[in-house]
Amino acid sequence: MTRLYTHRLLPILLLIALTVWIDLPHPDPVRIGNVERTIDVVRGLDLQGGLQVLMEADLPPGATVRTEDLQTARNIIENRVNGLGVSEPVVLVAGNNRILVELPGIGDTEQAVATIRQTALLEFVELERADLALVGIPGAIRTDFGLGTTENASVAETPTTTPAAASTPTGEAAAAESTPETPQPTAQVFTSDRILHTVMTGADLAEALVTQDEVGNLGVSFDLTERGAQVFGDYTSAHVGDLLGIVLDGTLISAPVINQPITEGHGIITGQFTPEEANGLAVQLRFGRLPVPLRVVESKSVGPTLGEDSLRKSALAGVIGLAVVTSFMGLYYRLPGLIADAALLVYALLTFAVFKLIPVTLTLPGIAGFVLSIGVAVDANVLIFERMKEELRSGRTVEQAIELGFSRAWPSIRDSNLSTLITCAILYWFGSAFGASLVKGFSLTLALGVMASLFTAISVTRTFLHVVLDNLRQAARPRWFGI
């Protein structure tokens, strides 16, 4: 018996060690193998201040918006938002015609809304090898187009999105090869000190598609307008072997090498693309501007002071709540109560670790959901202990009472928690469809809390209880169980 439960204790202790490690502050990203990510609490807008904007497709009545278009618009907005220099912005498709943008810690909300709704600018620019370090850094590229000094470029009034005859580029079309190695991003943030020359803007691009050659390598083919073909032909003829930068809203998104002149008005960008990358590039080329017009239907902003204050107070309330509940459990249920307290602590550590790992955006209602789930976690233990007391009173031994307590309390624990999870699922769906992130945060934390509480109440409490009984013979007296 002793062996059995000590055996079970080991994985639990390992789990505790792991959660403690995750719960400790990790200011720097953690690297395991070649996966690198940050382990940190993501605070919601209501806790750190910021702006939340809900936008809706602005279409004539009766018209429906395509899911792909909405997704594309989301990607483009995400790019723009990244240019604002906000830490951890959130851009989500909400429901079937809305996009939710959350910008934590933003001060100038008027400017932010303007940036989100602006028309994006796609440019093809002259590039030097040294500029490769700027790939993917938001807003790092400055071009002469914005300064109005170029003659070649034209204003991107309406980049045509009418699909040109879907001609698959043929072999004789020029091919440009994307630089094989992507430069490693360094800690230092670069900005081009030179002003780069804009060859052509997105207005002269007719169509961009993902293609595949005979050996299965992915590429992005593009067709140019007549004028674009002229400009591009002249430029590429004179710059074979040079780099061509593709810049979206000041961010260098790709830098292929010009392998041969592109005079026919279509070409292919090849390279080591994954399907996602190829598709992403095609989408960015095609839709420099938003594929659907959007209007703001809801905006909420919270000042940073209010958020900071709320966070401190809620955390304090959580700690006090936990302390009061553990004291109550210890006083009322004695030995099992204390063990449940230990399990509750494991529960709190575990839930917090899950929050950090997923990561769950912590909002005020989210914290309330977490604190409330402490109550749920206790409930499972209370159900079991009350059952144990009943079995003890009816004359069973402590060992029997424990087993019966767990097995007989289980159906009600299962059924009651499942009904809470059903409610959580419906709330989550409701929150997602409206961009009501507060409701969503609450249901997610409550659901995770319920699941974690099921695990700790059943496995952790039970193992702890058995281990204590196995090693402390005189503990097997009903008196220790509050009888």
Next chain:
Amino acid sequence: MLNIVGKRYWFFGLSLLLIVPGMAALSIWGLPLAIDFTGGSLLEVRFEGAQPPAPAQVVDLYLELGFGEPVVQSAAQDEIVARSRTLDETERAALVRAMQEHFGGAVTVLRFESVGPAVGAEVTRRAAGAVGLAALGILAYITYAFRTVPGAYRYGLAAIVAMLHDVAVVLGVAAILGHFFGWEVDALFLTALLTIIGFSVHDTIVVFDRIRENQRLHRRLDYELLVNHSIVQTLDRSINTQLTVMLTLLALLLFGGVTTRRFVTVLLIGILSGTYSSIFNAAPLLVVWHKREWRRWFGRGA
């Protein structure tokens, strides 16, 4: 042994006593819906280094700018909350600039929310849908979980009745608090309401589960006695769980931030009502149904 089921009509009466005034308040004053549901803008600002303006001055400023007539309240000493028609970011900026010019000092925007009227209407519709869906999901689950018991759907329906009881109590309280203290029914309130629904059913199921178990063990026992027995057996658990949830909520209420205070209060009321309704309404209701007591109601004149 405590006879709870025997006094069931007293407990139903107590429930009515709680629900009727709330429902009356609801039908007279309506629900104090926040801009989340009605659409509109809410601006909360703090004035520092100068005398904060009187609400009437703020109303005049809105009218002067052509932003319609707002409802303005003083929140804390140097803070005001203004609710108006839907304003966009440009209008908000203009408004804050105008406040700075008119009232002097530093104007800090603590909170600005703007909801289009169409979105508000849709949120209301979907919220009702979400509550309905939750009820259906729970009814289906209970009917499934109690499939071995004769008349399983009764358990589901009794749980739903208890749940509606709690919804009625909370909505009534909201209408009363809204009228006297300016509380609002917003997205957070809705979250609280849905949590209460979840907890109410959670509590009810624990009692029902015991009835299910006892029905297997004591096949001969009279149903009324059996139900009462089950309630008493789970009473310790109901009280203790209630107590721990109450304690955590009280901690949130006393030490938590201002933002969640109303949310937590609503939860407290609702969860208290949820425990009451599962013990004193849901389970006794099963007995009423079992005995088809409604046939006697009018004969007795009760």
